Amino acid sequence: MKVVKFGGSSLASGEQVEKVYNIVVSDPKRKVVVVSAPGKRHGDDIKVTDLLISCAEGYLKNGEAPELVATVVERYASIARELSLSNEIIEKIEADLLELLAGDKSKPERYLDAVKASGEDNNAKLVAAYFNHQGVEAHYVNPKDAGLLVSNEPGNAQVLPESYDKLYELRNRPGIVIFPGFFGYTKDGEVLTFSRSGSDITGSILANGIKAELYENFTDVDAVYSVNPTIVEDPKEISELTYREMRELSYAGFSVFHDEALIPAFRAGIPVNIKNTNNPSAPGTRIVNERDNNNGPVVGIASDGGFCSIYVSKYLMNREIGFGRKILQILEDDNITYEHIPSGIDDVTIILRQGQMSADVEEKIISRIKAELNADEVIVEHDLALIMVVGEGMRHNVGTTAKAAKSLADAGVNIEMINQGSSEVSMMFGVKEVDEKRAVKALYEEFFARVMV
Ligand SMILES: Nc1ncnc2c1ncn2[C@@H]1O[C@H](COP(=O)(O)OP(=O)(O)O)[C@@H](O)[C@H]1O
Numbered sequence: 001m002k003v004v005k006f007g008g009s010s011l012a013s014g015e016q017v018e019k020v021y022n023i024v025v026s027d028p029k030r031k032v033v034v035v036s037a038p039g040k041r042h043g044d045d046i047k048v049t050d051l052l053i054s055c056a057e058g059y060l061k062n063g064e065a066p067e068l069v070a071t072v073v074e075r076y077a078s079i080a081r082e083l084s085l086s087n088e089i090i091e092k093i094e095a096d097l098l099e100l101l102a103g104d105k106s107k108p109e110r111y112l113d114a115v116k117a118s119g120e121d122n123n124a125k126l127v128a129a130y131f132n133h134q135g136v137e138a139h140y141v142n143p144k145d146a147g148l149l150v151s152n153e154p155g156n157a158q159v160l161p162e163s164y165d166k167l168y169e170l171r172n173r174p175g176i177v178i179f180p181g182f183f184g185y186t187k188d189g190e191v192l193t194f195s196r197s198g199s200d201i202t203g204s205i206l207a208n209g210i211k212a213e214l215y216e217n218f219t220d221v222d223a224v225y226s227v228n229p230t231i232v233e234d235p236k237e238i239s240e241l242t243y244r245e246m247r248e249l250s251y252a253g254f255s256v257f258h259d260e261a262l263i264p265a266f267r268a269g270i271p272v273n274i275k276n277t278n279n280p281s282a283p284g285t286r287i288v289n290e291r292d293n294n295n296g297p298v299v300g301i302a303s304d305g306g307f308c309s310i311y312v313s314k315y316l317m318n319r320e321i322g323f324g325r326k327i328l329q330i331l332e333d334d335n336i337t338y339e340h341i342p343s344g345i346d347d348v349t350i351i352l353r354q355g356q357m358s359a360d361v362e363e364k365i366i367s368r369i370k371a372e373l374n375a376d377e378v379i380v381e382h383d384l385a386l387i388m389v390v391g392e393g394m395r396h397n398v399g400t401t402a403k404a405a406k407s408l409a410d411a412g413v414n415i416e417m418i419n420q421g422s423s424e425v426s427m428m429f430g431v432k433e434v435d436e437k438r439a440v441k442a443l444y445e446e447f448f449a450r451v452m453v
Pocket residue numbers: 006007008009010036039197218219220221223224225226227228229230253254255256257
């Protein structure tokens with residue numbers, strides 16, 4: 001049995017839903033189909049999830065958002081028209097959405113999650129209706145009914161391990177299971193979503209739950225490329241990646257697959273195949289436990305902006321017991337997570353996502369580090385980008401760091417910091433955000449373009 005997930009771009013229009021149908025029925029092993037909400041039909045379109053967020057915000061602020069509601073309903077209606085489905089299902093979607101929007105707003109974060117989740121929920125109902133219309137037995141299955149339980153973290157929920165045994169029973173459902181991605185239910189029965197792009201996570205959870213032989217993730221590109229295709233034109237496709245490589249790359253900016261989506265599949269040893277809905281015969285990228293390391297040390301280069309660093313120096317820091325713990329406690333007190341901590345004898349740098357720290361919080365943290373740790377110097381640097389060079393082969397190759405550093409120097413990019421992951425599968429370079437694209441292009445040129453000629 002296989003679990004197949006289709007992203008928002010694969011379900012953005014009636015034409016796309018038809019492709020999804022053809023892909024699913026072409027392989028009888030495709031038992032569980034996870035769907036996202038309708039995504040972008042073209043570059044400047046708006047995803048249904050984003051429209052729903054605006055709807056919820058409108059209701060929270062003004063008690064209504066009639067134009068936005070109409071736009072959401074029209075997205076489903078246009079798909080239904082293209083597929084010659086009756087208007088009954090659209091009337092039901094509209095009535096349910098209006099009821100949801102009029103619901104309890106006393107906990108805005110939870111209200112927002114319930115509204116966001118309706119994007120996938122209604123799309124799963126619509127897709128199931130189309131399969132039935134085509135004469136194929138398919139059933140919409142609600143995550144509560146299937147036993148998909150999540151932690152109590154609005155907008156950032158995680159699956160509860162006890163879900164898996166119950167999810168196994170999905171194997172015995174009749175026909176094809178059409179399952180909405182992106183959300184689950186708390187033990188109290190509330191709808192909460194995963195983080196954005198979280199339908200990938202649902203697919204992986206279900207693959208683990210039903211012990212699928214394969215988790216196919218259909219999107220709008222032929223493969224995972226060795227670098228973001230919006231930065232480098234026509235980059236090299238990756239045919240095979242390890243779970244670890246993909247997780248590092250996803251977390252560092254390869255938005256094609258959610259970084260948290262690898263864990264459930266990895267734990268059950270289920271391979272993941274990323275494929276293109278618009279070109280399903282292309283082999284795509286396989287994510288597996290082990291691969292042959294015969295393609296050079298580096299498999300991919302990812303990047304992401306929006307980071308800052310807190311540099312702390314203090315003479316004889318190395319002798320002070322508990323220094324690191326105390327700094328991290330100060331961050332923890334403000335609920336701040338960090339990404340990396342490169343350190344030296346007398347100094348340490350903490351790299352974090354700058355969006356988590358308002359100007360007030362930043363000021364408070366700096367003065368606490370100065371006062372409570374008696375630091376000689378505390379400097380915060382903003383607008384950094386992190387570039388992650390990833391490859392299992394780096395462990396066995398000498399000189400990869402030197403090559404990377406030289407290519408950045410040749411491109412005139414100043415390296416703010418370097419951190420080699422302790423797993424030796426990744427190497428991180430911190431650069432100024434303005435240099436991000438130039439740096440990625442230089443590294444791509446060094447590790448891919450040159451070896452290909
Ligand atoms: N390294 C990469 N390889 C492939 N696609 C990438 C990469 N980095 C970023 N992307 C982007 O990810 C997009 C697919 O992800 P997403 O928009 O979330 O799709 P979906 O709608 O299927 O969930 C691609 O269109 C591409 O622009």
